[in-house]
Amino acid sequence: MxxxxxxxxxxxxxxxxxxxxxxxxxxxxxxxxxxxxxxxxxxxxxxxxxxxxxxxxxxxxxxxxxxxxxxxxxxxxxxxxxxxxxxxxxxxxxxxxxxxxxxxxxxxxxxxxxxxxxxxxxxxxxxxxQLLFKPGSVLTKTGTYFQVFSQFRKVCYERLHRSMPSLIKAPSAQAPLNIASDPVPDSIKGFPTPGQALRNLWPAGETEAQRRLDTFADVQIDYYKSERDFPAKPGTSQLSAYLAAGVISPRQCLHAALQSNQGEFESGKVGAVTWINELLWREFYKHILVGYPRVSRHRAFRPETEALAWRDAPQELAAWQEARTGLPIIDAAMRQLLETGWMHNRLRMVVAMFLTKNLLIDWREGERFFMRHLIDGDLAANNGGWQWSASTGTDAAPYFRIFNPISQSEKFDSEGLFIKHWLPELAGLNKKEVHNPASAGGLFGVADYPPPIVNLSTSRERALTAFKNLPSRASVGEGHE
Structure with missing residues (x-):
C-alpha cells in the first residue's frame, strides 16, 4: 500500500x-x-x-x-x-x-x-x-543563494532554455479498496467560518482554478503589464489563493503563459513575460526561505536593520488595522483585505510602506496581521514583500524610497473608483479631493471620515533619520544561520 x-x-x-x-x-x-x-x-x-x-x-x-x-x-x-x-x-x-x-x-x-x-x-x-527549481540548485558562482532577484531570474531563464519542467500526468483509476473516505469537517475550532460573501469570491476546486488560469491566459495576460497596478481594474490573475493551497501548480501556470506567448518567456508579449516574472518572484522568495532560515524565525534578512528603533504605537497600529488612518487609499486597501481575504499587490506595497516608514512600526506587526487575514497567505511571499517594503529584506527598496500614499493613489486610482467602492462615505467627493479629503476644505473635512493620523512629510523625515542612524552592514557582519 x-x-x-x-x-x-x-x-x-x-x-x-x-x-x-x-x-x-x-x-x-x-x-x-x-x-x-x-x-x-x-x-x-x-x-x-x-x-x-x-x-x-x-x-x-x-x-x-x-x-x-x-x-x-x-x-x-x-x-x-x-x-x-x-x-x-x-x-x-x-x-x-x-x-x-x-x-x-x-x-x-x-x-x-x-x-x-x-x-x-x-x-x-x-x-x-511547488517550485520549478529545487532550492539549492539555483546558486551564485560561489555556491551561495542569490540575494538579488534579477540575478536569480537570469539563471532561471538559462535553466528554462535548457529544459522546461513538464506537466505530470494525472493518475488513472485504481481497483477499489475496501477503505471508506473520511468526511471533511465543515469547520475547525478556533477558526471561525467566514461569511458567504467572502467564500463566494473564492470557489473551491481545481476546475475553478483552471477556469481562472484559462480565462487569464486567453484574455487578460496581454494587458497584465499595463493594468496590474490599477486596483479598480481586473488586471491580475486572482490565482494566488489557489497557488498557495496547491490547487493549481506553478508548472501549470508557466505552461499556460508560454502557450499564450508562442513558447517564449523572455520575449514576445510583454504581459506574459511580466507574469512569468511574477511566478519567478514567488520562486525566489521560497529559495530565500531555505537559503536564509532566519527569515522563517521572524528575523530581518539584513542583520543590520535589527537595530532599527521601531515605534511602539498601539493606537496608530490599530487605526491601520481597522482602516481608520484618514488616508483613503490605505483605508480602502485595508477594507478590501478585511472583507475579501485578499489585497491588490500594488496596495500591499503601499500599505506596508505606510506602516513601516510613515508610522515607523515594526514590519513584523504587519506581516502577522496580513497572515491572519489573507486567503493566499504564504510565509515566503508575505515575508518577502513585507521585508522589501520595510527595506530590511533582499533586493529591498532603498530606505529613502518611500511611497507617498496620496501620489500612489492619484497615479493608480486616478478616478477614485477603488477608493469609492471600499469607502462609500467618500462617494460625494470629486476625483481630486477623494485622494486627500483633509485638503477638501471645510472645518472638519468629511463627515464620517477621520483626519490623517500622521503628517506624511514629517513622518517621512523621521523614517529617514531612523534608517540613517543604523550601524553599517560591515560592523554588524553578514551573520548567516
Whole structure:
C-alpha cells in the first residue's frame, strides 16, 4: 500500500507525489488537521476554510479514482510522526509520498516523520512540486543563494532554455479498496467560518482554478503589464489563493503563459513575460526561505536593520488595522483585505510602506496581521514583500524610497473608483479631493471620515533619520544561520 500525505498540494492533476504513489501500487491519501500549528503560523480563518472546501472537492475527484481520503488529527506537527506511523501500521503501508514544503518548521516536521517511518522500514519519498527549481540548485558562482532577484531570474531563464519542467500526468483509476473516505469537517475550532460573501469570491476546486488560469491566459495576460497596478481594474490573475493551497501548480501556470506567448518567456508579449516574472518572484522568495532560515524565525534578512528603533504605537497600529488612518487609499486597501481575504499587490506595497516608514512600526506587526487575514497567505511571499517594503529584506527598496500614499493613489486610482467602492462615505467627493479629503476644505473635512493620523512629510523625515542612524552592514557582519 502507498500513502500520499497531502499538504499544500490539494489537486489531482500535475501532482508529483500523487502520481508517483499511484504508479507504485494501490494508494490511499491522508490529510492532517493541525489547528494548534496553524494558529502558531497565524493562518487566517478564511484560508483554513478554503483548505477544507478544497479538500472536500478533492475527496470527490480522488473518490472517482478509487483513492480514499482519510482525515487524521495532529493538532501540533510534533504529533505528525506518531499519527502517520500508526496509520501506516494499520494499513500496512510500504511507502509514504509527499511534495516538499519549505520553511524551518515544515523541514523539521518532514525530517522527524521520515526518521520515524524509516525506523520501521517504511520508505519516505519527497518530490519537488511547488517550485520549478529545487532550492539549492539555483546558486551564485560561489555556491551561495542569490540575494538579488534579477540575478536569480537570469539563471532561471538559462535553466528554462535548457529544459522546461513538464506537466505530470494525472493518475488513472485504481481497483477499489475496501477503505471508506473520511468526511471533511465543515469547520475547525478556533477558526471561525467566514461569511458567504467572502467564500463566494473564492470557489473551491481545481476546475475553478483552471477556469481562472484559462480565462487569464486567453484574455487578460496581454494587458497584465499595463493594468496590474490599477486596483479598480481586473488586471491580475486572482490565482494566488489557489497557488498557495496547491490547487493549481506553478508548472501549470508557466505552461499556460508560454502557450499564450508562442513558447517564449523572455520575449514576445510583454504581459506574459511580466507574469512569468511574477511566478519567478514567488520562486525566489521560497529559495530565500531555505537559503536564509532566519527569515522563517521572524528575523530581518539584513542583520543590520535589527537595530532599527521601531515605534511602539498601539493606537496608530490599530487605526491601520481597522482602516481608520484618514488616508483613503490605505483605508480602502485595508477594507478590501478585511472583507475579501485578499489585497491588490500594488496596495500591499503601499500599505506596508505606510506602516513601516510613515508610522515607523515594526514590519513584523504587519506581516502577522496580513497572515491572519489573507486567503493566499504564504510565509515566503508575505515575508518577502513585507521585508522589501520595510527595506530590511533582499533586493529591498532603498530606505529613502518611500511611497507617498496620496501620489500612489492619484497615479493608480486616478478616478477614485477603488477608493469609492471600499469607502462609500467618500462617494460625494470629486476625483481630486477623494485622494486627500483633509485638503477638501471645510472645518472638519468629511463627515464620517477621520483626519490623517500622521503628517506624511514629517513622518517621512523621521523614517529617514531612523534608517540613517543604523550601524553599517560591515560592523554588524553578514551573520548567516
Amino acid at each position: 502507498q500513502l500520499i500525505w497531502l499538504r499544500s498540494d490539494l489537486r489531482q492533476h500535475d501532482n508529483t507525489a500523487l502520481t508517483a504513489a499511484a504508479e507504485r501500487g494501490p494508494t490511499v491519501a491522508v490529510y492532517l488537521l493541525s489547528p494548534e500549528q496553524w494558529q502558531e503560523h497565524d493562518d487566517a480563518p478564511c484560508k483554513v476554510d478554503f483548505w477544507l472546501r478544497n479538500l472536500r472537492k478533492l475527496s470527490k475527484t480522488l473518490g472517482e479514482l478509487n483513492i480514499p481520503l482519510l482525515i487524521r488529527s495532529a493538532p501540533h506537527w510534533d504529533q505528525a510522526p506518531a499519527v502517520l506511523l500508526e496509520l501506516c501500521r494499520d494499513l500496512q503501508v510500504e511507502a509514504v509520498h509527499v511534495n516538499e514544503e519549505y520553511g524551518v518548521h515544515e523541514s523539521r516536521r518532514d525530517a522527524a516523520v521520515a526518521r520515524a517511518l524509516q525506523a520501521e522500514g517504511i520508505a519516505f519519498h519527497s518530490y519537488l512540486d
